[in-house]
Amino acid sequence: MDFTSFFEQYPFFREAATAFVVIFVDLSALVILIAAGRERRRGDRRWAKEGKGYMLTCAGTLYPLGAAEVLIGRHPSADIQFPDEEISRFHALITFANGRWQIEDMGAHNGVIVNGHRITKPCTLHRNDAIKIGNRRLVVIKAERT
Amino acid sequence: MASKSTKPLSHPLLLLLVLIAHSAMMVLVICSFGINAEVIKLACAVLTADFVGSIVLQIVAREACTVDTVLLLVIGMSTIYQSCFGGLEFALKHFIFGIAAFIFCQISYVVTRNPYRAERWKPAWYVLFFALVAAILLLTGSRSMWIDLGFITLQPSEFVKPVFVLIAASSVRTQLRKSQILGVHFVPDNLMLIFCTCVIAGLQWWCRDLGSLPTFVAIAGCGILLRFCYLREKISVRLMVFLGVCAVGVVILAWQLAPAYVQERLHSDIWSDMSGSGYQQVRALRAIAEGGWFGKGAGNGTLIRVAASRTDIVFSTICEEWGLFTGLMTVILVLFLPASILTVPPRSYYHSGLAVGVAAAFIVQMTLNIFGSCNLIPFTGVTIPFISQGGSSMLASGILAGFLKAAQAPVLTDKSALKQKGGR
Numbered sequence: 001m002d003f004t005s006f007f008e009q010y011p012f013f014r015e016a017a018t019a020f021v022v023i024f025v026d027l028s029a030l031v032i033l034i035a036a037g038r039e040r041r042r043g044d045r046r047w048a049k050e051g052k053g054y055m056l057t058c059a060g061t062l063y064p065l066g067a068a069e070v071l072i073g074r075h076p077s078a079d080i081q082f083p084d085e086e087i088s089r090f091h092a093l094i095t096f097a098n099g100r101w102q103i104e105d106m107g108a109h110n111g112v113i114v115n116g117h118r119i120t121k122p123c124t125l126h127r128n129d130a131i132k133i134g135n136r137r138l139v140v141i142k143a144e145r146t
Numbered sequence: 147m148a149s150k151s152t153k154p155l156s157h158p159l160l161l162l163l164v165l166i167a168h169s170a171m172m173v174l175v176i177c178s179f180g181i182n183a184e185v186i187k188l189a190c191a192v193l194t195a196d197f198v199g200s201i202v203l204q205i206v207a208r209e210a211c212t213v214d215t216v217l218l219l220v221i222g223m224s225t226i227y228q229s230c231f232g233g234l235e236f237a238l239k240h241f242i243f244g245i246a247a248f249i250f251c252q253i254s255y256v257v258t259r260n261p262y263r264a265e266r267w268k269p270a271w272y273v274l275f276f277a278l279v280a281a282i283l284l285l286t287g288s289r290s291m292w293i294d295l296g297f298i299t300l301q302p303s304e305f306v307k308p309v310f311v312l313i314a315a316s317s318v319r320t321q322l323r324k325s326q327i328l329g330v331h332f333v334p335d336n337l338m339l340i341f342c343t344c345v346i347a348g349l350q351w352w353c354r355d356l357g358s359l360p361t362f363v364a365i366a367g368c369g370i371l372l373r374f375c376y377l378r379e380k381i382s383v384r385l386m387v388f389l390g391v392c393a394v395g396v397v398i399l400a401w402q403l404a405p406a407y408v409q410e411r412l413h414s415d416i417w418s419d420m421s422g423s424g425y426q427q428v429r430a431l432r433a434i435a436e437g438g439w440f441g442k443g444a445g446n447g448t449l450i451r452v453a454a455s456r457t458d459i460v461f462s463t464i465c466e467e468w469g470l471f472t473g474l475m476t477v478i479l480v481l482f483l484p485a486s487i488l489t490v491p492p493r494s495y496y497h498s499g500l501a502v503g504v505a506a507a508f509i510v511q512m513t514l515n516i517f518g519s520c521n522l523i524p525f526t527g528v529t530i531p532f533i534s535q536g537g538s539s540m541l542a543s544g545i546l547a548g549f550l551k552a553a554q555a556p557v558l559t560d561k562s563a564l565k566q567k568g569g570r
Contacts, residue, residue, distance in 0.1 A: 003510055007177060015440040024170045028163040028219065029479060035160050036212045036489040043554070045492035050558070068261070068494040068558050069318045090322060095464045096493075097262060097560035106255075139254065144534060 008033055053143040054125070056080065058136055064143075068096040072133060073106075086110055086134030094125070101125040101140075110134055160215040161200035167288050168222045175226060178444040179234045186235040187370045208553035210255075212489055216482045217248055217547055220532045220548050223476060227464055228535055232450030243537040247544025254308070254548025255555075261496035262560040264312065265320065265515075268335075271312040275342060278306045279474060281416040282349055291355055301538035306346065307507055308545040310362060313342055314369030315499025323372060339369055356408055357526035360514060364506040372499050411524040426452055430462035430519040434470065441469030456535040458527045459519045475503060477512060480531060483547055484508045497553040504546045 007014040013026045056063040071082045075089035088108035095102050104122040105112040112119050113132035123133070125131075131138040179185055199218050209411070228237035230276035237458040240379045258264040282301045285293045292299040350359045416424025433449040435444065449455045457465045462509040465473040471549045484505035492498040516529040529536050531543035 014177070014443055018440040018443075018469055018472065021170045021174050022469070024224075024473055025167045025472075025475055025479075028167045030480065031163055032160060032212060032215055032219075032482060035215070036486065037211070039212055039554075040489045047493060068556075080420070093318060093322075095319075095560075097464075097558050102529075110296055113312055 048143065050099070051096055051101070052127075054127070054140055055143055056131070056138045057141050058082075058138045063094070063138075065094060066102065070094040071106075082136050083133065084134045084136065087136070091133055092131075095122075103131060108133075158200070158204065158531050160211060161196070161203065161218070164215060164219045164222065165193065165196045165200070167219060168196055168226070171223065171226050175230060175234070175444055178230070178446070182234070184229070184234045184236050188226065188234070191236065191238075191241050191303075195241075196222060199248065210486070210490070210551040212486045213251075213483060213551045213554065214549055216479060216486070217251060217532075217544075219481075220476075220479055221245075221248060222477070223532045227460075227468070227476075227533070228456060230444040230467065231456060231463055232447055233445045237411070237535075239537070240535055240540075243540040244532070246537075247532065247540045247547075250541050250544035251548040254545040255551040256484065256496075258312070258500065258549055258552040259555065260557045260559055261317070261494040261552075262558070262562070264500075265315075265496045266562070268313070271309055272338065272342075275306065275309045275313060277343060278302050278309060279349060282306075282353065286353065291353060293375055298537065301536070303350075303355060304351070304536075304538035304542040305545075307358075307361065307365070307542050310342065310346065310365055311500060311503035311507065311546065311549060314339055314365050315496050315501050316369065316373060317495045317499075336370075336373060342366075354405060354407075355496045356404070357514065359529050360526075361507050361510045361528065365503045366509040368502045368506040369499055372495070372502060408524075414485060416521055424461060426454065427519065427521045427525055430459040431521060433459075433462045433466035434473075434520070437466035437469055437473075439471050441465065441467050441472065443467065448540055454527065456527055458515065458525070458534070460530055460534045461516045464533075476533060477516065477530075480508065480512060480533065483550060486550055487553055492553040493556055493558065497556055500549040501553040504549050507546060508543075 001144075007017075016093050028080050037040065051065060054065055066077070070080060070093070071078045071090060072082070072087075072092045072094065073090040074083060074087045075079065078090065088106070088110070090106045091108040091110075092112045093104050093106055095104070102112065102122040103112060103119065105119055110133075114123050114125075115130055123142050127140055129140045131140070172185075172192065176185055196218055199214075203214055225237055225241045225244055228240045229235060244495065281293065282291075291303055292301050316339075317334050321333055323333065323335070324331050325334050326332075331397065343362065346362045347359060350356055350362070410423060414423050416427045418424070420428045429449060429452045433447065437447075441447075444467050449459070449463045449464060449466050451458045452459070461473055461477070464476060484501075487501040487505060492501050508531050511528050512530055514523070515530045515534070517523045518525045518528070529539040531546070532540060
């Protein structure tokens with residue numbers, strides 16, 4: 001069958017065929033979007049598993065550790081911000097690597113105290129560790145699985 | 147972080163959809179050209195690539211399946227478009243570069259998936275950047291931007307883009323590392339970014355390739371913007387106002403001192419010089435209008451006779467033959483790549499920088515190409531990633547797509563941290 005001459009004779013069918021292809025590829029794009037949504041949920045679950053579900057709590061407020069670098073300080077651009085004079089603008093940095101969370105002092109005047117000891121180099125964090133930054137006391141907790 | 151236990155279930159379904167979408171397009175090609183040797187070659191190449199790509203991705207069980215799927219879909223579509231423009235001839239070279247771009251994407255993913263390592267290698271990126279700059283300076287010029295290697299011609303300025311994205315990204319730790327010279331505190335990484343931006347701007351000016359400059363400026367701008375976002379400490383309001391005034395001044399100065407051909411494009415009316423400077427844009431606009439919603443049919447376009455119809459005005463060529471619906475759909479599909487960072491947010495600042503840089507590069511390139519074709523902005527001659535013909539552009543886009551994948555499926559292992567013992 002000579003499709004070329006058929007399409008020349010009946011252009012409607014060519015338009016219909018093109019529309020069919022467009023609709024089909026659009027549907028594929030829609031499925032990709034749905035899959036992307038699933039991937040996002042999967043990513044969140046994976047991060048929770050990888051990061052052991054650790055988060056910080058301070059006076060009843062929860063601070064999730066949602067990235068591999070979490071900056072604590074007085075400055076508005078810090079990820080966890082405390083507007084206290086005793087806390088430096090960029091006080092401490094919590095990092096995630098090799099399956100463990102670490103905290104390090106960013107040269108803060110009042111330092112970072114973990115479980116009663118002032119840290120001088122990066123310190124690995126464990127569940128129920130108490131971190132003292134200025135007058136704030138943060139505790140490392142593990143999120144309950146939902 | 148990548149492991150078999152987190153293998154995405156939707157991957158086989160997605161890749162099957164890609165296969166069916168390409169098959170549907172091939173049915174349309176067969177309807178336009180009938181069954182002949184070229185159609186069989188094209189169908190075999192595209193469908194085999196989908197099939198092999200699917201199997202390979204299943205075996206390696208990588209994550210970030212959105213990027214891989216969109217990449218396979220777009221590369222296949224692009225090969226079909228390029229093979230059908232103005233008559234059927236299998237675009238073998240375009241197809242090979244498409245496959246190479248897919249492989250480059252996987253390689254760049256492996257290289258950059260560890261943000262700590264990728265940032266530790268920054269001195270190597272600087273060396274690569276200046277090596278490419280030297281290659282452009284010594285081996286190309288204002289007349290030609292290509293290096294002829296005999297069997298292949300390369301455009302080194304395209305490969306500067308991914309390297310520049312690697313340079314523009316930064317982490318909090320790097321930003322907090324300050325140096326002091328003559329009592330002035332500065333972050334060496336920021337100083338290097340500004341220096342590299344100036345180098346690339348000067349180079350583009352010298353090469354008379356100002357079309358690519360907005361892409362580099364956008365990458366650098368996003369890098370600087372991210373630095374503002376997480377470290378506003380160094381950026382006081384006064385400094386921001388000063389930088390803003392400087393930027394406006396540079397734009398005004400560049401506008402005034404731009405070369406004659408740029409001035410002509412900025413001020414010319416394409417409709418008053420339809421056979422001269424406005425020829426390409428007038429023909430491109432007419433082609434979009436003549437194509438209508440569903441196009442004239444694959445291979446029935448006339449824009450192919452106009453220069454750069456496969457590269458700089460490829461959007462109009464697609465619209466003419468396949469219709470505006472297909473053209474817009476293609477654009478949306480390519481935009482899915484940078485949009486993938488919205489699905490799985492990057493977990494490190496360095497990867498955020500990479501992802502934002504890639505998004506800036508892709509969006510600016512597409513904007514310049516499509517808006518240029520539609521006479522909304524002066525004609526720049528920038529390619530659409532993965533769609534336009536051009537091996538260097540295709541490979542560079544593949545590398546950039548790998549960065550997006552790395553941001554979605556990172557490996558957070560820091561060997562230097564392993565050597566340190568946690569201490570109190």
